Amino acid sequence: MEPVYSGKTKDVFALENGNYLLKFKDDCTGKDGVFDPGENSVGLTIEGVGDVNLRMSIYFFEKINAAGIRTHYVSADLDDTTMEVLPAKVFGDGLEVICRHKAVGSFYRRYGQYIEEGADLPAYVETTFKNDELGDPLVTKDGLIVLGIMTGEQYDALKDMTQKITQIVADDLAEKGLVLYDIKFEFGYDSDGEVILIDEIASGNMRVYKDGEYIDPMTLSKLFFA
Numbered sequence: 001m002e003p004v005y006s007g008k009t010k011d012v013f014a015l016e017n018g019n020y021l022l023k024f025k026d027d028c029t030g031k032d033g034v035f036d037p038g039e040n041s042v043g044l045t046i047e048g049v050g051d052v053n054l055r056m057s058i059y060f061f062e063k064i065n066a067a068g069i070r071t072h073y074v075s076a077d078l079d080d081t082t083m084e085v086l087p088a089k090v091f092g093d094g095l096e097v098i099c100r101h102k103a104v105g106s107f108y109r110r111y112g113q114y115i116e117e118g119a120d121l122p123a124y125v126e127t128t129f130k131n132d133e134l135g136d137p138l139v140t141k142d143g144l145i146v147l148g149i150m151t152g153e154q155y156d157a158l159k160d161m162t163q164k165i166t167q168i169v170a171d172d173l174a175e176k177g178l179v180l181y182d183i184k185f186e187f188g189y190d191s192d193g194e195v196i197l198i199d200e201i202a203s204g205n206m207r208v209y210k211d212g213e214y215i216d217p218m219t220l221s222k223l224f225f226a
Contacts, residue, residue, distance in 0.1 A: 024050035088188035094130030
């Protein structure tokens, strides 16, 4: 294996077969020792968080692949907390895609003048550039096309995949009495320009409620695998 990149919560290695290996860490984003998935820096280490993030990612990647939606997932090794993935290029310097079922968080902060907090949203999709210094700025479909980040066809595929994947996750959580408010994904594209889901699908990337109460990511992981 050849080290490629050391990230906040995962390290990336190149494999001889052309694929990549993601090593999940126990490091978490946060501030002042408090876990916060919205923070842009590592704030603490929680033993076992890498394991539960990998377990949830395996669970959903396998379900999404089975639904015929393309992802970078190949296989995983729970003993080593690693996941083998297909090579993919990110859009620009990294693009995050959020799908919202409820008006909360930054959506409500921006648009609270026009909507009640917690109101239903029709699988609303928004895209943001990964840029810590600029606070992950929003970008529209037209913006992505004008900037040469992706084609209109790629955006349409990304939006369609996002909504379908979000519904898969939401339906699964609903079976456990949990309500998905919103979820964050990352997408890339393969050598043919085809859009694929990349990174991870973990509790820290979704906002989930039970009986009207927010469930923090570590508690969510425990409830999910109970």
